[in-house]
Structure formats: C-alpha cells, structure tokens
Amino acid sequence: MASSQTLITLFIFSLVSFCYAASGPFKPPKLKAVHFTIRKNQTTLQYYTTFESGNSQTPNIIDALIDLGAPSVWFDCTTYVSSSYKRASCGSNRCKKAKGLSCIGCNSTPRPGCSNNTCGVFVYNPVRDYSSIQELGEDTMQVYSTDGRFVLLTYDVPKFQFACADSAAVERLPGDHTKGLVGLSRTEISLPSQVSSHLKLAKKFAVCLPSSSENGFGDIFIGGGPYYMPPRPEDQSLSLxxxxxxxxxxxxxxxxxxxxxxxxxxxxxxxxxxxxxxxxxxxxxxxxxxxxxxxxxxxxxxxxxxxxxxxxxxxxxxxxxxxxxxxxxxxxxxxxxxxxxxxxxxxxxxxxxxxxxxxxxxxxxxxxxxxxxxxxxxxxxxxxxxxxxxxxxxxxxxxxxxxxxxxxxxxxxxxxxxxxxxxxxxxxxxxxxxxxxxxx
Structure with missing residues (x-):
C-alpha cells in the first residue's frame, strides 16, 4: 500500500485535473514537460518517486526507487491488477527493443508477471546486488504535465514497457512502501526515454534531489525547462x-x-x-x-x-x-x-x-x-x-x-x-x- 502522504498527493493531482476538465471547453496548453515527485527516506538515504499504471479509473499506485543508471522500470506484480496489461511475447519487436535475452514461462494461474512464451528481461536490485530474469509487459502509465511551476493535467503514456517482477526481486528495497525501481539511463526503455518518445517531448530530463521531504518534494522533469524553484522567480534552466x-x-x-x-x-x-x-x-x-x-x-x-x-x-x-x-x-x-x-x-x-x-x-x-x-x-x-x-x-x-x-x-x-x-x-x-x- 502506498503511504498516506502519497495518496493525498495523488488525490490533489487528480482534483486539479478534474477542475481543468470541469471548467468548460478550453484548448489545453502545448505539452512541453511532465513531472514526477522525488521523496527522500531519511533512514536509508534513498530517493523515491510515485507513478500510476493500468486502468485510469482504478490505477495501480507504485512507489519506486530512483536509479539514475538503471536501464528500465520494474516492479512487483504479485498484486498488480489491470485489464489493459499485455505481456511481450518472445522474439517480438517489443522484446528486441528491451533487449530481452530469453523466453520464460510460468506454471501458476496466468496473471501479470506469470505467463508462458513471454520475453524475459533482466532486473537488478542494487541493494541486494541481485539480478533475475522477469516478464516484460506493457500498460498505460499516467503522467502529469508541468509548466515548471505547477503540476497541471493528466496524460496517458500507452504501451509503457516495464518488467513485471516477483516479490523476491524487490526484497530489501529500502524504506517507505517501495515495490520497484525506476531507471533513468540512456536506454530506449528507461522512464525518460519512453515518456519523451510517446509524448514527443525533447529528449532531456532533469532531477532536483531534496535533502528532506519534510517541507516538500524534489523533482524529475522530463522534456526540459523551465524550472522554477520558489520563492525565486527566475527560470533556473537559463542559468545552467x-x-x-x-x-x-x-x-x-x-x-x-x-x-x-x-x-x-x-x-x-x-x-x-x-x-x-x-x-x-x-x-x-x-x-x-x-x-x-x-x-x-x-x-x-x-x-x-x-x-x-x-x-x-x-x-x-x-x-x-x-x-x-x-x-x-x-x-x-x-x-x-x-x-x-x-x-x-x-x-x-x-x-x-x-x-x-x-x-x-x-x-x-x-x-x-x-x-x-x-x-x-x-x-x-x-x-x-x-x-x-x-x-x-x-x-x-x-x-x-x-x-x-x-x-x-x-x-x-x-x-x-x-x-x-x-x-x-x-x-x-x-x-x-x-x-x-x-x-x-
């Protein structure tokens, strides 16, 4: 279960998006960037983000460790429920894009993370120094646009690829309610690469790591600036x-x-x-x-x-x-x-x-x-x-x-x-x- 603070934040994000929709016809601003929050766990000194995946009415809320050098997104699918989830079959173009190296199966009742003739990809838990082969799947991810100051509207990223892992893969991931990992590296299936590709954003992203989450969250911006850091009025992207x-x-x-x-x-x-x-x-x-x-x-x-x-x-x-x-x-x-x-x-x-x-x-x-x-x-x-x-x-x-x-x-x-x-x-x-x- 996600933390109460995470649920409150996501509720407010949804309310903001609803208010935009309920205010009457309007032309939404051109999408230039999307935003994910960053939280810090003060015990483990690790950084986390939260995202939503699956059916938009009842999305799965995932807390995931941020790993700048990891190649992909993966999380524990043992409780993942979504009618829009699809596995990637062996030898498919999606499997090749993710550099799948094996074909895996499952003898239990079929569910996300347990299918036959499925593309297998590596996942790596940096805390345990543990790697395993897990099922490659895809589903719709919901993201939030930003103008550099505020979180604005909800957008769907369809066919977002991730590894659907078992509970052993997430063992000992530190702190909070973390059940997976978000990779930000140069690969085609990292978080920034997939989001920028699907939404036709500039192929750049920025991180702003917080020293504490007590007074607010840090930032992942995908698509580029502007970057505003209250109470300063300046666009910080201009001074990099x-x-x-x-x-x-x-x-x-x-x-x-x-x-x-x-x-x-x-x-x-x-x-x-x-x-x-x-x-x-x-x-x-x-x-x-x-x-x-x-x-x-x-x-x-x-x-x-x-x-x-x-x-x-x-x-x-x-x-x-x-x-x-x-x-x-x-x-x-x-x-x-x-x-x-x-x-x-x-x-x-x-x-x-x-x-x-x-x-x-x-x-x-x-x-x-x-x-x-x-x-x-x-x-x-x-x-x-x-x-x-x-x-x-x-x-x-x-x-x-x-x-x-x-x-x-x-x-x-x-x-x-x-x-x-x-x-x-x-x-x-x-x-x-x-x-x-x-x-x-």
Missing amino acids: VTTPLLVNPAGTAQIQSDGDLSNQYFINVKNIEISGKRVAFSPSLLSFDKNGVGGTKISTTVPYTILHASIYKRLVKDFVKEAALNNIKRVKSVAPFGACFDSKTAPNTITGPAVPNIDLVLEGSTVRMRLYGANSMVMAKKNVICLAFIDGGARPTTSIVLGGHQLENYILEFDLTASTLGLSSSLLVWNTSCSHSRIF
Whole structure:
C-alpha cells in the first residue's frame, strides 16, 4: 500500500485535473514537460518517486526507487491488477527493443508477471546486488504535465514497457512502501526515454534531489525547462552551465549485453580544489583505461561520494589542513567517515556549516561544481560533523562515484540529444532548495 502522504498527493493531482476538465471547453496548453515527485527516506538515504499504471479509473499506485543508471522500470506484480496489461511475447519487436535475452514461462494461474512464451528481461536490485530474469509487459502509465511551476493535467503514456517482477526481486528495497525501481539511463526503455518518445517531448530530463521531504518534494522533469524553484522567480534552466556527458566504451553497468556501451552517466572531472588549492593525485585516475576502469560516474543510489583511495586520502589530508587554518576543531572520526569536526567550531550558514569549499573542476570553460558545507559535510552525531566522502579502496571500477548527498539541491539536466549535463549552482545560495509543493 502506498503511504498516506502519497495518496493525498495523488488525490490533489487528480482534483486539479478534474477542475481543468470541469471548467468548460478550453484548448489545453502545448505539452512541453511532465513531472514526477522525488521523496527522500531519511533512514536509508534513498530517493523515491510515485507513478500510476493500468486502468485510469482504478490505477495501480507504485512507489519506486530512483536509479539514475538503471536501464528500465520494474516492479512487483504479485498484486498488480489491470485489464489493459499485455505481456511481450518472445522474439517480438517489443522484446528486441528491451533487449530481452530469453523466453520464460510460468506454471501458476496466468496473471501479470506469470505467463508462458513471454520475453524475459533482466532486473537488478542494487541493494541486494541481485539480478533475475522477469516478464516484460506493457500498460498505460499516467503522467502529469508541468509548466515548471505547477503540476497541471493528466496524460496517458500507452504501451509503457516495464518488467513485471516477483516479490523476491524487490526484497530489501529500502524504506517507505517501495515495490520497484525506476531507471533513468540512456536506454530506449528507461522512464525518460519512453515518456519523451510517446509524448514527443525533447529528449532531456532533469532531477532536483531534496535533502528532506519534510517541507516538500524534489523533482524529475522530463522534456526540459523551465524550472522554477520558489520563492525565486527566475527560470533556473537559463542559468545552467554545461559539461559533456561521457560514454564509457567498455561499460560498467550491472545489466547489459556483451558489447553494449555503458548507459550510465559519466562526466569529466579534471581536478578537485579545496579553498582554491588543487588536490594532488594522479590525473590518470580521472580517465578511462582500456578496460573502462576510472572516470567519474553520477549515482542516485550511492548515499555519499565514493573516491579511489589515493584521491580520498589526499582530499582528507588537504581538507583537514584547510579546516585547521579556519580554526575548525578536528575530533575523533565516526565510521565510515575519515575526518570529523566539532560542529560548534563551524557556524551554520545558509549553505550549511562554514567549512572550506570543495570544487569539482569539470570539462568546459570555467565549469565547476562547488560543494558548500551542506553537501560536503554530514551530521554524524550530536555536535560532530564529518566530511561526507567514503574510501572506495585502491582498485575500484570507477575512481569517483558522485553520491546523492553531494547532488542534493542542485539541478542536473541530462540532455540526451546533445549528450551534455546542465548544472546549476547550489540552490541554497539563492535561499531556495529542491523541496517544494507544486500544487496550486
């Protein structure tokens, strides 16, 4: 069952759509973008969205983990009821589009997720590090249009493809009432690819991860801007700086066919600076080697940024040195973090604890992602803040995995046509954030 907060939100969305319909004949505005909310579970530090699938009168309400690098949408179908659900048969065009690799059957009473001669596709649970082959199906998804400020009208996305999984696949998905996963990667059957294709939207999407859901929800925009972040009146899409999205030719995705290019999102971090001073480490770690090892990946399922050991050790050393120059007192470390401080010696500001800034210098003229205290530090216990980076060891597949904590309260726009990442400055600088209500 979905949470009461989710049901209330969806009821209000439906009421808004009904009011539009009941107000008399009108020409609806041209559809430019659709919107999904993002919630954060404070215990698991994971991000979730909610969508509706199936018959429009009695839709199935699905809470699903957001995975930026996953190839598809999948969820537990053991209680899924819909007269419009259709399975994808083996060898069909739909099966080929989803890169189905096997034909599966089921000996129980036929239902969504249990059919014979059905296309089987991989699903991957990142929490359990568990993959399985599940039934590929399709149904109508209901989505909500947006003008960048508010959620507006309901639209149907017919023949939306997803994997109809069994209860074992969703085991240990963390928090809330999560029963599946929403993939946002470059594949044809990811959420943004299918929605933009069906509704003829620009092939771009943006995420704005909230640090908390107490004061509102974060955003997934599919189709592009404008992006308004109350109380600021400006369209934030006009102030994004861009850097290229890279493709790892060797591929590091958990689920992909041999020879596929990576569908995950990589960027070119050229160096790291603390208080304007460059952190010294081997620059070769920031590039892919012949086996696809190295580079920088963006992830929504990793809570804190993970660094190659040599980068991590030097980052901690340099940060501790700069903190001392600012009279920030170091205290005993709290696992898994390597450097912790007395929070009373780092006064709180609009952008979090007053600690040295960390800049990720990116490819592009003067493009950098500045991490203020809210994104570089975490409150580990009372009066103790810690540098929110994790040691990834000496032989990680990826040298830098940018985690959710570092991405919160930034707008990240993934333009799949131009293959670029648009990046805002921290919204906290402008006295706003990624937590909003978009109901009017």
